[in-house]
Amino acid sequence: MAAPLTLLLIVAVTIRAVLFRSSLAELIPERVEVVSPLNAWKRVVEGLALLDLGVSPYAGDVFHEVSPLSIPLNESNPSIHPSIMADALTAVALYLAVKDYNKTVFRKQKYALEAERYPLDCLELIRTPKEMYYIPLKVAMFYLLNPFTILSCVAKSTCGLNNAVIALFILCTVKGSSLMSAIFLALATYQSIYPLTLFAPALLYLLQRLYIPVNWQRSSFWLFTTQYTFMYLGSLCVMVCLSFFLLSSWDFLSSVYGFILSVPDLTPNIGLFWYFFAEMFEHFRLFFICVFQINVFFYTIPLSIKLKEHPIFLIFMQIAIISIFKSYPTVGDIALYMAFLPAWNHLYRFLRNIFLVSVVLLACSALFPVLWHLWIYAGSANSNFYYAITLLFNVAQILLVSDYFYAYLRREHHLTHGLYLKRKDGSEATLVLK
Amino acid sequence: MAAHRCNIFMLVFVLCGLTYVFVRADIEDTNHVKDAESVAVDIAPKANIGASLRSTKTEDQTQAAEEERQWEAETNPADAPSDNKADHVHDTMQNLDSRPAPYAKDQTQEAAEEERQWEATEVKEADRVPDTMQTPDVPPLTPAKDQFQEELVIRPLHSGDIYASFQFRTMWDTDFLRGSKVSHYRLFPKSLGQVISKFSVRELHISFTQGYWRTMQWGQPFLPSPPGAELWVWFQDTVTDVDGAWKELTNVLSGIFCASLNFIDSTNTVQPSASFKPLGLGNVTDQRFLRYAVLPREIVCTENLTPWKKLLPCGSKAGLAVLMKSEKLFHSSFHSQALHFRPVCQDWKCKSTVWELRQTLNVVFDLHTSGQGKREWSLFKMFSRTVTEACPLASSSKVYVDVTDNPQGELFELSPTTPLLSQAVVLGDRRTYSVYDLTNQATFGQTRSLNMLLRWRAAESGDMLRPLLHGERYVAGYGLQTGEIHTLMYNNHPYRAFPVLLLDTVPWYLRLYIHTLTVTSKGRDNKPSYIHYQPSKDRLRPHLLEMLVQLPPNSVTEVTMQFERALLKWTEYTPDPNHGFYVGSSVISALVPSVVAMDTNSTRECPLFSSFFPCKEESSYFMRVYTEPLLVNLPTPDFSMPYNVICLTCTVVAVGYGSLYNLLTRTFQVEEPSPGLAKRLANIIRRLRGVPLL
Numbered sequence A: 001m002a003a004p005l006t007l008l009l010i011v012a013v014t015i016r017a018v019l020f021r022s023s024l025a026e027l028i029p030e031r032v033e034v035v036s037p038l039n040a041w042k043r044v045v046e047g048l049a050l051l052d053l054g055v056s057p058y059a060g061d062v063f064h065e066v067s068p069l070s071i072p073l074n075e076s077n078p079s080i081h082p083s084i085m086a087d088a089l090t091a092v093a094l095y096l097a098v099k100d101y102n103k104t105v106f107r108k109q110k111y112a113l114e115a116e117r118y119p120l121d122c123l124e125l126i127r128t129p130k131e132m133y134y135i136p137l138k139v140a141m142f143y144l145l146n147p148f149t150i151l152s153c154v155a156k157s158t159c160g161l162n163n164a165v166i167a168l169f170i171l172c173t174v175k176g177s178s179l180m181s182a183i184f185l186a187l188a189t190y191q192s193i194y195p196l197t198l199f200a201p202a203l204l205y206l207l208q209r210l211y212i213p214v215n216w217q218r219s220s221f222w223l224f225t226t227q228y229t230f231m232y233l234g235s236l237c238v239m240v241c242l243s244f245f246l247l248s249s250w251d252f253l254s255s256v257y258g259f260i261l262s263v264p265d266l267t268p269n270i271g272l273f274w275y276f277f278a279e280m281f282e283h284f285r286l287f288f289i290c291v292f293q294i295n296v297f298f299y300t301i302p303l304s305i306k307l308k309e310h311p312i313f314l315i316f317m318q319i320a321i322i323s324i325f326k327s328y329p330t331v332g333d334i335a336l337y338m339a340f341l342p343a344w345n346h347l348y349r350f351l352r353n354i355f356l357v358s359v360v361l362l363a364c365s366a367l368f369p370v371l372w373h374l375w376i377y378a379g380s381a382n383s384n385f386y387y388a389i390t391l392l393f394n395v396a397q398i399l400l401v402s403d404y405f406y407a408y409l410r411r412e413h414h415l416t417h418g419l420y421l422k423r424k425d426g427s428e429a430t431l432v433l434k
Numbered sequence B: 001m002a003a004h005r006c007n008i009f010m011l012v013f014v015l016c017g018l019t020y021v022f023v024r025a026d027i028e029d030t031n032h033v034k035d036a037e038s039v040a041v042d043i044a045p046k047a048n049i050g051a052s053l054r055s056t057k058t059e060d061q062t063q064a065a066e067e068e069r070q071w072e073a074e075t076n077p078a079d080a081p082s083d084n085k086a087d088h089v090h091d092t093m094q095n096l097d098s099r100p101a102p103y104a105k106d107q108t109q110e111a112a113e114e115e116r117q118w119e120a121t122e123v124k125e126a127d128r129v130p131d132t133m134q135t136p137d138v139p140p141l142t143p144a145k146d147q148f149q150e151e152l153v154i155r156p157l158h159s160g161d162i163y164a165s166f167q168f169r170t171m172w173d174t175d176f177l178r179g180s181k182v183s184h185y186r187l188f189p190k191s192l193g194q195v196i197s198k199f200s201v202r203e204l205h206i207s208f209t210q211g212y213w214r215t216m217q218w219g220q221p222f223l224p225s226p227p228g229a230e231l232w233v234w235f236q237d238t239v240t241d242v243d244g245a246w247k248e249l250t251n252v253l254s255g256i257f258c259a260s261l262n263f264i265d266s267t268n269t270v271q272p273s274a275s276f277k278p279l280g281l282g283n284v285t286d287q288r289f290l291r292y293a294v295l296p297r298e299i300v301c302t303e304n305l306t307p308w309k310k311l312l313p314c315g316s317k318a319g320l321a322v323l324m325k326s327e328k329l330f331h332s333s334f335h336s337q338a339l340h341f342r343p344v345c346q347d348w349k350c351k352s353t354v355w356e357l358r359q360t361l362n363v364v365f366d367l368h369t370s371g372q373g374k375r376e377w378s379l380f381k382m383f384s385r386t387v388t389e390a391c392p393l394a395s396s397s398k399v400y401v402d403v404t405d406n407p408q409g410e411l412f413e414l415s416p417t418t419p420l421l422s423q424a425v426v427l428g429d430r431r432t433y434s435v436y437d438l439t440n441q442a443t444f445g446q447t448r449s450l451n452m453l454l455r456w457r458a459a460e461s462g463d464m465l466r467p468l469l470h471g472e473r474y475v476a477g478y479g480l481q482t483g484e485i486h487t488l489m490y491n492n493h494p495y496r497a498f499p500v501l502l503l504d505t506v507p508w509y510l511r512l513y514i515h516t517l518t519v520t521s522k523g524r525d526n527k528p529s530y531i532h533y534q535p536s537k538d539r540l541r542p543h544l545l546e547m548l549v550q551l552p553p554n555s556v557t558e559v560t561m562q563f564e565r566a567l568l569k570w571t572e573y574t575p576d577p578n579h580g581f582y583v584g585s586s587v588i589s590a591l592v593p594s595v596v597a598m599d600t601n602s603t604r605e606c607p608l609f610s611s612f613f614p615c616k617e618e619s620s621y622f623m624r625v626y627t628e629p630l631l632v633n634l635p636t637p638d639f640s641m642p643y644n645v646i647c648l649t650c651t652v653v654a655v656g657y658g659s660l661y662n663l664l665t666r667t668f669q670v671e672e673p674s675p676g677l678a679k680r681l682a683n684i685i686r687r688l689r690g691v692p693l694l
Helices: A002-021 A024-030 A041-052 A067-073 A082-114 A120-125 A129-133 A135-144 A147-154 A159-175 A178-191 A194-209 A219-247 A251-262 A273-278 A282-298 A300-306 A311-325 A331-338 A341-350 A354-378 A383-417 B002-073 B082-098 B105-124 B190-199 B242-257 B302-310 B319-323 B379-383 B642-665 B677-689
Strands: A431-433 B146-156 B162-172 B201-210 B228-235 B290-295 B334-345 B353-365 B376-378 B396-402 B412-415 B420-426 B429-437 B453-456 B469-476 B482-491 B498-506 B510-521 B530-534 B543-551 B555-565 B581-583 B587-593 B620-626 B630-632 B668-670
Touching: A002 A024, A002 A082, A002 A135, A002 A147, A024 A147, A041 B510, A082 A129, A082 A135, A082 A147, A082 A159, A082 A341, A120 A383, A129 A135, A135 A331, A135 A341, A147 A159, A147 A331, A159 A178, A159 A194, A159 A311, A159 A331, A178 A194, A178 A219, A194 A219, A194 A282, A194 A300, A194 A311, A219 A251, A251 A282, A273 A282, A273 A383, A273 B642, A282 A300, A282 A311, A282 B642, A300 A311, A300 B642, A311 A331, A311 A341, A311 A383, A311 B642, A341 A383, A354 A383, A383 B642, A383 B668, B146 B319, B162 B319, B190 B201, B190 B242, B190 B334, B201 B242, B228 B242, B242 B290, B242 B302, B302 B334, B319 B379, B319 B396, B376 B379, B469 B587, B469 B620, B469 B630, B482 B498, B482 B510, B482 B543, B498 B555, B510 B543, B543 B555
Parallel strands: B146 B396
Antiparallel strands: A431 B668, B146 B162, B162 B353, B201 B228, B201 B334, B228 B290, B334 B353, B376 B453, B396 B429, B412 B453, B420 B429, B469 B482, B482 B555, B498 B543, B498 B587, B510 B555, B530 B543, B581 B630, B587 B620
């Protein structure tokens, strides 16, 4: 299995290296879909230039990265850029994580089959080792060869780095190393608050792995939860303090987290925030910022309750929700959750509108640059055109995610109740949500 | 019918009302006239004082005038040893200083004689000492603690335009900052004095400019100013809350000058570290007490001129200010009015300080194109007024006409001719001026009014000396996403390099990237030796970039910097968003090497226009150049649809919320076919009856 992965890595790195040397390398970093004020490489360079001039990078409103991560990124090694390495690292981490996860899934399925827990007509829903064999490779391929990832990488966006940290977090969680998982989760949170919501699925997975039932009365549950929380908060504290000691000021808190939460920069992007808050009435601004930010974190608890047996799918759901509803989304964020889609290809038969959604996503991706050009350069369109496309793009993403969620729930329902359901009168029944 | 009658009644009523209003207005008008008369009567005693001053001076002046002529005749002046000269000057100055203040006539005579003598030695060394005085004024002798001077400089420009520069100086030896309030105002405007003492202002410079000074066509102005409004203030170091004082001060000044200075807030205020040093006395150079702001969009018109004129001791009733008729002043290529308040030395030794209020008005008339092809101008043609008297309160009142390019009278003809000539070193150039002394009745001649007439003989004027320092600025790039600011600085000096300070203030919505800053001259990288950069904060403060660049001789230095255009909230756009946003001028300040020696003694009597920027060394002079302001377009949202956007975005969020909520709260169930309507009704009835359902 190592050989195809190596080949894939070589192909991916070659594509990126070629693009880095082409004329597109100057064009792509300017695209608003690919870079946001949070992760633009230009702004990292600007922060370093400010540091050279003896000005704190957080004194202005250009640099919004947490410092210890981006300062070593200084272009010391131009032959292979850190963003390429980050992509490769993400792909390998996802590959290993999915491989391990598939083993767990297969083992569980085997136990269930041995215990004859599945209805008889569900045999066609059972996953076979043959189809599962290539899934890790497909996941790595989906990540590495996704045009969104490639664009993000060529733009040198630090989004790739965020993705790498999250991928490593998933890998550590799947491997059951609670300390490393907590550290990587803290790192991801420290970079951009939102991965905070991944705390719940990680905890659920680790509990499941240690065969500790989620039970409020059990002391072992509380013991482990406290332990994991402490590890997470402790490492988060260490990182924040490290940032403080590096520049000996707390400016970065408002400049990074304040910037993410209060959305002062309305540069167009593929998200829902920019135009909404550009057109917002001033006295409702705070209210709607609260509503939109709470919206990202809101789904964590109900999803954790609903999916407490399936933490990895919960991780996927959370990453997708973050990348749709976060304040400065870029295509790099989308690429991360799209990489998981091959892992759920057994849900394919239950997806309702995958064709429509994929067509809309493709069309929108093509229309982004077109309408941007019409608005900004040609002047023949206005902001509404671009805004309409971001709306459509987000609707398509929402439909995609909810479709996968539906399919996952439906498959679980079939695995307990049988695939071919009958009505009371014996005729063929249809499943509805009630 | 009733309606008609009603209408007629209404009409009668309205007519009655109108009649009443007109009658009232008439009465008020006559009152105004009466007021004006009473003011005129008020002025009369002061005029007497002025007249008495003049009477002592007239005879000296005629003698001095003779000497001046003499000096002109002398072609080879004797060369005296410089230390001797210095001693002599020193002695004279000491004499002047040690002279007792009381106003005795014999002493005045004596002093005048001494001064003249000193001037005569000066005249002999005209080659060494470029500055020659015309009739000596007597500032140290004035018994009053305040004095007022006015002058008008007219310079025919090479482009065929006429540059007229008014300067009014009020000096006052008082203490604005003592605890007790200054309550007795004579010449100094009270409205301004109160503001200065309330806010503990040490220096205040404010200018309102309409149009852009074309350095390459017109040469250097006496007092540079950027298009729009510029305000910079040094506060006393006793001020604790500088920002608060600045905020209040701008609002008060906005009221005084009828200008939009109240739009100055933290987003356009900066504290330059090196470019705006105090022009007056004082050793506090801590930039914490400095505030600088420019409003490039400000439009200057009559409503700004009227309050400005009211600050003059004579208002616009007498003296040179009579010429300031707004319909003419604003029908010009360039108009700039300014006010500078600062502490200056009282005398040569600088033992005590006096407060100087300088009001300047510069205007460039485009006579060449508006004069129906004839190249001639007169005071009347320019201002549609003539000068009939000096301001009676002024200790000196003069009109200068630049005749440097016309030594033999071959280029143009000036009438009436004046016997007085004066030389002054202005901006590194020695210029010759014809002087009309308005305090001298002879100037006005028989007609009792002075109307200078200048008629060109040659069709074209000679080559202009290229300004040594010159700046340009423009925005490069296309589209509304990014752009690049280019600033070009020209050093036209043939062999001397000199450093310049460049100050750029860019609003926050153009996000500058300092790492893209490049400075190139002659195709090579020119690393600035000093960079002070303060990045912007969104909606809080602008970018401030100051750097010290060495300009190689005879070169163009190009400074480029990339920026990104921000999308603003819809309420942050101006009412005409597609017009664009103004970015204030860059300021280039430099000590330019001078060919002729500069006058370093700032207290010596010299024309006002040549003595604004203090000069520290003889070999160079200070110069400030403002580049063009920029007009930058930003991307705009659609202003007409906030409701639509709020509704649509909320719908998308609701779609996300709804679909997830559905899946989270509901469970899968087998769908049972819903029974028909008749059956459902029957079931309801059966339930009521307690009978098993169908």
